[in-house]
Amino acid sequence: MRWRLPPLHKKFLRHLWRMKWQALAIVLLVAAGVAVTVMTFSAEEALRSARATYYAQSSFADIFVTMERAPLTLARRAGMIPGVTAADPRIVANGLSLLPGFERPAQVRLISLPDRDDAALNRIAITRGRAPAPEALNEAVALQSFLDATKLRIGDDIQVTVNGRFVWFRIVGAALSAEYVYLPDAASVMPDDAHNGVLWVTRKALEGAADMHGAFNALAFSIAPGVQPRSIETRVERMFAPYGVQPVVMRADQPSHAFLEGELKELQTSGTIFPPVFLIVAAALVHMTLLRQTEVQREEIGLLKAFGYTDLEAARPFAMTAILIAGLGAALGALIGAVFAGSIVDIYARYMRFPALEPRFHVAAFAVAAGASLIAAVTGATAALGKVTRLSPATAMAPPRPDSYRVSWFERIVLGRSRGLLARLIARNVERRPARAALTVFGLAASVALLMGTQFLFGALDVVLDHTFYQRQRFSHQITFSLPRGPEAADDVRTLPGVMSFRLVRITSATLSNGARSVRTAITGLDPGDPLQRPLDATGELAPIKPQGVLLSKALAGKLGARPGDFVTVRLHERDRRVAAVVVAGIVTEYSGLGAYMDRRVLNTMIGEGDLSNAAQIVLDPLARGAFYRSLAETPGVVGAQSRDDVMATYRRVIAEAFRTSRTYYAVFAGIIAFGVAYNAGRIALSERSRDLATLEVLGFTHSEIAVIQLGEQAILAVVAVPIGLALGWLLAHGISLGYQRDEMQIPAIIDLDTLRMTLSVYGLTVAAVGCLIAYRLWRLDLVAVLKTRE
Amino acid sequence: MNGAAADTLFDVRGLTKVYRGAGGDVHALRGVDLQVRRGEVIVLLGPSGSGKSSLLNILGGLDRATAGQVVFEGQDLAKANEKALTAYRRRFVGFIFQFFNLTPSLTARENVELVTHIALDPMPADEALALVGLGARMDHFPSQLSGGEQQRVAVARALAKRPAILFCDEPTGSLDSETGTQVLDAIIHVASEVKATTMIVTHNVGIADIADRVIRFSDGRVHTLIENTTKKAPKELTW
Ligand SMILES: Nc1ncnc2c1ncn2[C@@H]1O[C@H](COP(=O)(O)OP(=O)(O)O)[C@@H](O)[C@H]1O
């Protein structure tokens, strides 16, 4: 005998086909939830595994120490500390280099190559050209991203000002480094490859340039597995205390590594917060849609039972519908997620330099998401399954009863006694199915919330930039000196071309602690009344620099758990590393970094030195930029030059590149929610009411009057959802803001007008499009046929 | 007594059905006693609301009695649980309804298969449809069939499983007399083919002539029970 599909399955498939658009809308929702999970966790996995591989290949260090100058013999002793497996001494020097085609000089870091490569940590990988010849005095391997961004080629020469001396190198190769997978610009914390270079040269070359014969100033350690890095920290700090050691930097705080961690955390946040929203809404839609199907198929189900089909057999198609929706959604989501993950990894590859960054597919994340989809769909189906199971087989015999309606509280409140019949019809429909109306509103609100909770990031970033670089700081440029200088520095700065006004500041690194909590950061010493600095408190009032006390940024105060009036311990890292208890004079609003501010003279006294400064903040005549930078490159003792315009330009470029894609993805995903909810609610209402509507038409109502009844209810729900969605979105934005928080940058949950506009227009357009689809269906409905069929 | 028992398909005693509702209790059956014999055709007559459907529902295992007993093949349906009732319907019962109740998403053949699929010893759907004269319309959907044709599909559907008992609740209630006759003819023809005992509910007195016995129902009780000695074929009826 020929195998045939059992008739119950055929019936099931045909029903499913009839509700294909509704089912598809739910499938898309499930797919979106799964896709976000797969996308974020796959991208995370790609980054994580590329990083692990690269760290292993290049023997990336666990601990980093810098000091003023220590004899090489000490490096060998440091390597003998128990638990240390390798200690790699290097010479590091910072300088500026003005390159052809660029206005502002690049900050270039020179690093000595190890004498023996096999024992070395943080080994570079040469991608083009070759390593400098041993003993070569003027050969350098450059960070590949620097060469790419500056258009420098192998064979070109580069001149760098180091410690007031001009040195030049011929570029002989390009390289990648685990220490510089991500190289944040000092000012913007974003990559600015043309202005941030690294050159690796021979020890011999740098011994001369940095005056480090037989010495080193940077030491990297690797430690044996299982060894507590903290136990090594104290020994290292004690060993190098006489040599001007800076606090030990653990791998977790190494800038490139910390950035990667932050990125991984963001991906996890997105992958954890968003998918449940999709799946919960999908469950709600499965609930609504299948429950409606039990009503549509009420007599058919009764009939099946009358024929002797068991409850299980009668309910199975509904369970299968749910499972099918979950299955298709998961499969589609896996596909979309994999593709999107690929494009995100592509974007990462543009500013994270790994030798190999391959797309991955996070199988476990997919399995969890698929399982969650299944649970959501089946949970959504339980009400329908229960109803099918409870349905008495005698239903098949009974004639259909008219649905029961009543005059509702809703109607009384909203309409009073005055409105027309159409309004009453709408009100009674909303009221008759309060659970469904509530689910519809909830689903639509989720869409609004998701739009707001993802789109706000971009507007809030503008607020952050404006606050940081225009409200909070009033200078356009900052230059950094290689060593602290006395008051005479003012004369040098004043004579630079284009300087309209300036203030000298003293920036020193310090560890602040409050009880058990301690944070390493930098304290900026400002002159009281410095017009270029406007620290603002929470209320937006100017928080003045006082002779006593330190102003903490909100993020730093949060990390320390410190409030105004508390005393925090300040451990300085310069000179004789004094320790002092300083009162918290105020807390200032800042969105980037962990800033701390004091009176410059008080800070200098604390350090134990006179009237010194190591940076100048400058308001520059925009027309004089070129001349300013040219003369800066000639000025000895300047190691850093930051420009506000460049920072802003970097943000625009990087953010445009990196975030436009994800912004679009999330807008589409949120649109899918709005579409799925509105469309299913609309179709259900249409199916429920087609008989009524047909009767009304027979009674002489016009098409548009009927459309008003049909769409009016949907429109009311869509409008009610907006304020609820905005409130939920506000909460979501706070959650995202917390999840995305980093030391370098906090994005506050500020909702600007643009975000609101974007949210409401995507939502409004989607809902309106669904309205048109439903109206079209209504138009096409053969009303006479509806009256004839017994649904 | 033994011989009588072997001949009896249903033994109904003191059957009572009370619907409890917010508006008060409705006593639909008030103590029905009845023996249904194997292979006979019974026509149930009575005014609307007299409890005919309630009786059929209980005998068909669709609903439960409030009191009394319904013994079928040694088993009391009144005491059977949900699972036993499902098994009973699946194995022994065929139904025909006033409103045809075909599954609109399935073709005529598939509607029949819906039942034969779970039957023990069904006839092929094609054969059943041929028996009701719809051999040529097997692949049509219900919406493409007339009322009489739909009801004949329902007849094929009910009888294809070779049920022991066939219940028809107002099978011609939605049809004109000519198509009604065709449907009755189909019912009687196929029921005798598969040797199904048949109970037909109607308020159309004219139909009573096709029965072996005619039960008049009123107010939830058997009013009269008459043996029909002049049994006619459906085609000979006038109504
Ligand atoms: N599900 C039910 N709930 C309440 N009352 C019912 C129900 N089904 C039938 N009845 C009542 O029981 C009585 C008998 O109904 P029914 O058996 O359908 O009679 P008939 O089929 O002879 O017209 C009627 O008064 C009817 O209103």
Ligand SMILES: [Mg+2]
């Ligand atoms: Mg009836």
